[in-house]
Amino acid sequence: MGNLAADLILARGNVLTLNPACPRAQLVAVKDDMIISVAANEALPALRGPGTEVIVLNGRTVLPGFHDAHCHLVAFAESLLVPNLAPPSVNSISDIQGEIRRLSRNLPPGNWIRARGYDEFYLTEKRHPTRRDIDEATTVHPVKLTHRSGHAHVLNSLALTLAGISGETTEPPGAMIERDLETGEPNGVLYGMGDYLSNVAPSLNDCELARGIGLAGERLLSSGITSVQDASASNDLRRWRMFRRWKEEGHLKTRVGMMLGVEAFNRHREEGLLPQTGDNQLRLGAVKIILDETRGYLNPPREELNRKVMEIHQAGFQVALHALEETTVEAACLSLEYALHKLPRRDHRHRIEHCSVCGPEMAKRLASLGIAVVTQLAFIYYNGERYRETVPDEQLRHLYPLATLIKAGLKVSASSDAPVVSPEPLTGIYAAVSRTTRAGQKLLPEECIPPLAAVGMYTQGAAYTSFEETIKGSIVPGKLADLVVLSGDPTGVSPEEIKDLQVEITIIGGEIVWRRGL
Incomplete structure (x- = not known):
């Protein structure tokens, strides 16, 4: 085979490719950091060379590596210390x-x-x-x-x-x-x-933080997460350099897309920052603005919000608006509508983070503007009892309305918001499919979605929101070999069994970075 031989082959598996043209396969072959073949088991001899590592999966399931579209790595690292x-x-x-x-x-x-x-x-x-x-x-x-x-x-x-x-x-x-x-x-x-x-309480020192990042990275890998988008509003160029160092020192193998806080964007935009600066290991993502109503009124105020969104949009960056309540989601929509009316831009992929309460009409408005939603499926499981008891009925009926968002045609991606909840995607997939809380109660069962749709939010959807769908999110020749092997098929077991599935192997760029053991 010479140079055509694969470095790694996952054989006799149940491969869910997330590629509509070839939804299932039995074998995935990898060379260097790329997928070179997705095929039936019969292709094994032609792909195998003297140095090829072959892992026989005996029916275990292969998925694209999970991609957490909204988490907070430094806070997650601190939470582990x-x-x-x-x-x-x-x-x-x-x-x-x-x-x-x-x-x-x-x-x-x-x-x-x-x-x-x-x-x-x-x-x-x-x-x-x-x-x-x-x-x-x-x-x-x-x-x-x-x-x-x-x-x-x-x-x-x-x-x-x-x-x-x-x-x-x-x-x-x-x-x-x-x-x-x-x-x-x-x-x-x-x-x-x-x-x-x-600025008051002392931060962790560099050694402590590196150790925490290492622990966080291990948790991500053991959860099958091969990419994350760090959504910390405090992110700036200093944090960018820290991520680069942690990557170079081997503390963090998961690929990182780092959002930039709006204040840092304002400080640094004269320094030649460009959208998508970076590489496949560390890439600059959206600029984040937090909308809230802690005091009973919108912060930032409407005019200031419009100005900030317009500046980010005009600079060619993606806008990420943190909005939970119906009123803040409405404000986010209006500000993006304003920017897009003033300066139309195709394929902007501006996004709303959380979008916790969203009725059908708002979902349609967001979809018509090309806005993506990044939400937290596992909140249904971890916070469900709280929601049932504290959220008013008129809002509760539109809480994390996954089926409604899909029906409206929105691009939806999934995330954990770690350390708010644990980062395991399988818990989020279970919650989206079953709408079951940790106490076993149902929360809007009419908003259940199929398992493959939930998996898609952690793969294709997340890759779309980071402009990386051409290199991530599905198992296709020519894409990065970021893969996860599960003990079973989340689309082929009962909803209750999904949360009990285990991650067996995590692969990033063709390298086995975590394994339970086969």
């Missing part, structure tokens, strides 16, 4: 206090204590802990707790003092300091102040 307060292991404020006391015993006074992942809905008290609650655990260590969402924090009294937050403190735009109704003093609960606090 600090105590985890997530349910179901932490069920009360008393549990949180106990964990803080445990951490404080061997820590000199004045050293920061950090923990993350608590969710007030799943606490017995059904509320956020306050400064007073944490002060009961320690008054000599500054404490910062990060909510599961990443958008709220709780500080004890010492941490508030070090952060310079008092009754006289003016809230930054889009932020909110929760206050005691009688005294007006901060009660320790802060919303939308992550960037502010990052």
Whole structure:
């Protein structure tokens, strides 16, 4: 065979290609970092050479490598290095206090204590802990707790003092300091102040962060994730250089598309930044803007939002708008509509991140504008009980309406938003197919989608949103050899069995980067 021989062949498998022209095969052959053949088992002798590694799968399923279209790698790395307060292991404020006391015993006074992942809905008290609650655990260590969402924090009294937050403190735009109704003093609960606090609480040092990135990378590989898009609004050129270093040092094998925060875009756009700068290992993606209504009004205000979106659009970049509620999704749609009317642009692929509440008419409007939706399938599973009990009925009926989005003709991609929830795509696929919560309840079963459609959101859909569908997202000769081998076929088992499937092998660029063992 000479140079035509494959380096690696996956044989006797059940290959789901996500290629409509050839939806199933039995064999995938790889040379260097590319797929060279997708065929029946009979093609094996012609592709095999003396140096070819052949893995006989015995019916196991091969899919394109999973692609998480919206996560936060640095926050995910940090979450693996600090105590985890997530349910179901932490069920009360008393549990949180106990964990803080445990951490404080061997820590000199004045050293920061950090923990993350608590969710007030799943606490017995059904509320956020306050400064007073944490002060009961320690008054000599500054404490910062990060909510599961990443958008709220709780500080004890010492941490508030070090952060310079008092009754006289003016809230930054889009932020909110929760206050005691009688005294007006901060009660320790802060919303939308992550960037502010990052300048107060000490960050992980470079060695700690590299170790966390390595742990995060291993988790991604063990989940079959070969590409991610990092959606952190704080991303800037310094973070870009950090990603490049982590890639070069081998801490992070998963391919990365890095969004740029809008503030960094404004700072750096005169430096010759171009859309899609980078390579197949690290690529610059969309520019992100967060829309919220924490204070009961839109932030950023409509005129400012239109200006920011127009500047990004005019520069040729993709716009990514974080919008959850019906009102913020509407605002995102209007701002993109405004930019596209002022300056029409084909194949812009502007996107709405989350798009949690979206009715059929809004879905049609978004589709007509060519806007993509990047959503979180696994939220149905992990947050379902919270949604059922706290989301008003008129919004609940349009919550993560996957079938509605598909019917409207929208391009939809899937993601985890890790560390908000665990990154495993199989959990998201299960949730999309079954609409079942962790407690076994159904959440809008009429919005169930077929397994292959859910798989497509983690493969083809995600590749589309990053302008990479010509090199990723399906198993086709000439595309990157990014593949995942599963213990079974998510399209051929019952919905309940999907979440129990296991990742057996993860391959990036033809290299086996993780394996359970065959």
